Amino acid sequence: MRNRVVRSLAGGLKAGMAVLAASGLLSACGTLGGNSDAVCADTKKAFQQFVTQVRGVPATDAAQWRQATERLAGRLDALAADAEDAELEKALKSEADALRAAAPGVGTGDVSRLNTVLTGTPKQIGDACA
Numbered sequence: 729m730r731n732r733v734v735r736s737l738a739g740g741l742k743a744g745m746a747v748l749a750a751s752g753l754l755s756a757c758g759t760l761g762g763n764s765d766a767v768c769a770d771t772k773k774a775f776q777q778f779v780t781q782v783r784g785v786p787a788t789d790a791a792q793w794r795q796a797t798e799r800l801a802g803r804l805d806a807l808a809a810d811a812e813d814a815e816l817e818k819a820l821k822s823e824a825d826a827l828r829a830a831a832p833g834v835g836t837g838d839v840s841r842l843n844t845v846l847t848g849t850p851k852q853i854g855d856a857c858a
Contacts, residue, residue, distance in 0.1 A: 762812040768857035771820065774803045775849070794835030797842060801827035819856035823849060 778800045785792040801824040808820035823845070830841035 763810065764813045764816055764857065767807050767811045767813075767816060767820075768853075771804065771807055771853060771857070774800060774807070790835050790837045793839070794831050797827055797831040797834050801825075801831065813856070816856045819853050823853055 778796055781796045781799075782793055785796065804820045804824035804827065808817045808824065811817040811820060826845040826848075827842070830839075830845050833839070833841050
């Protein structure tokens with residue numbers, strides 16, 4: 729059982745993390761008006777911090793993975809509240825809700841839902857920031 733959890737955490741997030749790292753998440757930052765540029769830049773920074781946090785957490789420590797996921801969801805909620813653009817606000821809220829829904833599974837070693845969320849992140853939020 730323990731080995732299955734470790735493999736799930738270590739391997740399951742690999743694809744999602746690779747997508748975030750390789751996609752240049754939110755590469756369109758800096759092209760919007762209002763406060764969208766700042767919100768998009770802060771969103772990119774929040775994801776970069778999340779990636780840094782989980783890279784430093786042992787695969788066997790699912791509780792820390794869950795905490796990092798919940799912190800990211802909270803940060804995205806705060807950014808959504810700051811967003812002046814309705815499309816960006818909706819995308820951030822949706823992403824936060826999806827992360828929050830994935831967090832309990834992450835806490836038990838099941839990262840499949842988190843992996844799905846992270847795989848879709850570049851498109852969902854990137855489109856709103858384009």
